[in-house]
Amino acid sequence: MATAPVGPRNETRSDEGSILQEKGAATELAPRAMRADALKNHEKILRAAEETFASEGVAVPIDVVAQRAGVGVGTLYRHFPTKEALFEAIVVSRLQKIQAALDSHTNDPDPGDAFFSFMREFAQQVNEKRDLFDALTLAGIDIKAQYADQLAVIMEQTDRLRQQAVLRDEIRADASTEDVVNLIMGTCHAAGQSGDDESGIFHLIDIIIAGLRPTA
Amino acid sequence: MATAPVGPRNETRSDEGSILQEKGAATELAPRAMRADALKNHEKILRAAEETFASEGVAVPIDVVAQRAGVGVGTLYRHFPTKEALFEAIVVSRLQKIQAALDSHTNDPDPGDAFFSFMREFAQQVNEKRDLFDALTLAGIDIKAQYADQLAVIMEQTDRLRQQAVLRDEIRADASTEDVVNLIMGTCHAAGQSGDDESGIFHLIDIIIAGLRPTA
């Protein structure tokens, strides 16, 4: 929700699970031009915010974000009425990416592979903007609570994957999806702080995967 | 050690120029009393800070910490000249606890048991003040860098434990001590945010331990 521009009203938000759709049917003219500009700013700001928060921490003055986005503070505030709103928009955009990664596995033949692949992709996503996630969490953004709906979809889908893998005995049954998510996120967090690169993280993920295999 | 009070430095006052100081009588008592008082405040503040930072985040005004400790801001600043100094003192005090846990295992007969036991105790420690750790890290306290010495001792000792376990084939050889530490800390972090209690964390730690067993 928060990702959508504030000014323009007529968006058809119902495409959950889709990443920023390309297919924009820009029909009219005068208002469209404005619209495009606004959207562009919206994105610019969002990206600038991600980068800035990730590198400087969430404590950075909003002005810095605006500057990095190349807009005035006023403009930033037009798009995101609050610093917190910016945080939320970022989280949502991240969740969408994760959702996309998940979607790409729904039709995989081998559930075990699918699950472990997703685990790695998930780790990749988390790792990519690791500091950002931490920062947001510490900033009091309770992702769990505020994005319950979208998380529920993700968790549910992930759990389907897991259950199928359990059925085929590719994963021990006593590890819940939430357990797995925690293990991955935590590992990314710690590895990131430890300065590990992606391969280092994959090594840790492999240890976790080993731990998830059914015990003989 | 950095935890020691800043103010009261009990150097024997050089009493230059003072007449009539015949009996060096009150050498053991009078100054000690003051010291005790100050120490008490020192501890009170440290504990209040731990609690407050953990529950409210490191962004809390220092006044809140002072209030919680039941002292004035000035007193707090007398003991910890900077907010950051408070952070550091907390970290140090935590590290000391971990070191203690580690020490209790140095003479254990079975290295595998010792290592896994310490893993659980470490997790316990980290979990106990989980938010605090996160908060500190996010606050820019680079524990790795600033407490390199003390960490080195801990890591080294831990590594000795691990190596012995590896020799007895109780742990896979390709998991470094740093890997293990990351896995634990991260897991605690994530589990904590997920609202897991200690048993939940132990469950996750068990999965990790399973992943650390030598692959058949």
Added chain:
Amino acid sequence: MATAPVGPRNETRSDEGSILQEKGAATELAPRAMRADALKNHEKILRAAEETFASEGVAVPIDVVAQRAGVGVGTLYRHFPTKEALFEAIVVSRLQKIQAALDSHTNDPDPGDAFFSFMREFAQQVNEKRDLFDALTLAGIDIKAQYADQLAVIMEQTDRLRQQAVLRDEIRADASTEDVVNLIMGTCHAAGQSGDDESGIFHLIDIIIAGLRPTA
């Protein structure tokens, strides 16, 4: 020069990525208006600071200055990022006035008259904001060191005047320009503290001038 507003930097915005900017119409008016406003505040603050520091001493809370200027603290800080920066801006603006007085004498026919006239004008300038000068100096603003360049120009020009007067035997040769400056500034300082008005100061300056005449 350092007096120029910090905030508004009128570089022609590079307008990267902005669509629909057909007519570069409002090039002269809109931005200028803002500028004028900011400049006005800049001056208001500078003047308020001069007055406030002079009457209350440099120890006044910055809020008082802001209040006197009729702006919020934030605004003050936007223009002068530091209390010290305010001090410096004041000094610079004073130096500029003195330089102006000096310039008005560069083409005077009689060097003796020119020199003594400038002495009186200089005294006038110093006296006008006497407390301010003192306050700044006491505040640790080392004018000599920090504005060496501008002072050098002033001193050099003044010295030219003096040398010409010496050549015409209108001034004793053993009094350096620095001596004269010291005599004037000091006298203003003391007379000011003594509650003397301008005529009182001129009387003292006349005594000094008498002392500067060549000894028969």
Added chain:
Amino acid sequence: MATAPVGPRNETRSDEGSILQEKGAATELAPRAMRADALKNHEKILRAAEETFASEGVAVPIDVVAQRAGVGVGTLYRHFPTKEALFEAIVVSRLQKIQAALDSHTNDPDPGDAFFSFMREFAQQVNEKRDLFDALTLAGIDIKAQYADQLAVIMEQTDRLRQQAVLRDEIRADASTEDVVNLIMGTCHAAGQSGDDESGIFHLIDIIIAGLRPTA
């Protein structure tokens, strides 16, 4: 007044014009010992304050003064109940020194020499603790107002000297004693800030003296 210890009550203060008298008739024993100690502290603090204020400015925390004096803050406050009281005590002690210099000239045969000599000695005194004087003045210590009585004595005596010199036609008649005092103090102030040493100041004083000679 403020110079006298606060605690002990039975001082016979009436010796105006005397510098710290050496002739202490310490008769009794127990209380005397205390008294001596207290007096010593009093002096130690006063001297430490002079030095500290002169070198660091009057803004220094009182603790610094106490430390330099080698006593606790509490002790300092026992002797001088307020920072301002310390300022005043310093001023008084300075005035006493000046008074002493003046006294040494009351019986001089040549009034012109006496006057000019005193001018130089006065300059010396002022110069010695120049920063201190400035600092005190800036700190809001209105010497003129607060020590009117003692100043009056000094001014009066100085004026007697001056009048005699005027009568002998050694000084122009239109320069009041206050003028002279202002010229000297101001010159010391400025010369001091300019980094001049005592000889530099004497040079300036000589210029002033030249200006004070009767105009032919």
Added chain:
DNA sequence: TATGAATGAGCATTCATTCAT
């Protein structure tokens, strides 16, 4: 009585947010 720990009002400065242009 000397000490220095405790106190808390006070101050410089920052930054989220509003609003005139």
Added chain:
DNA sequence: TATGAATGAATGCTCATTCAT
């Protein structure tokens, strides 16, 4: 509509002064 100047509440920290030991 975009801009950035203005706002002022909030925060870290200092320091004169008091008071328990």
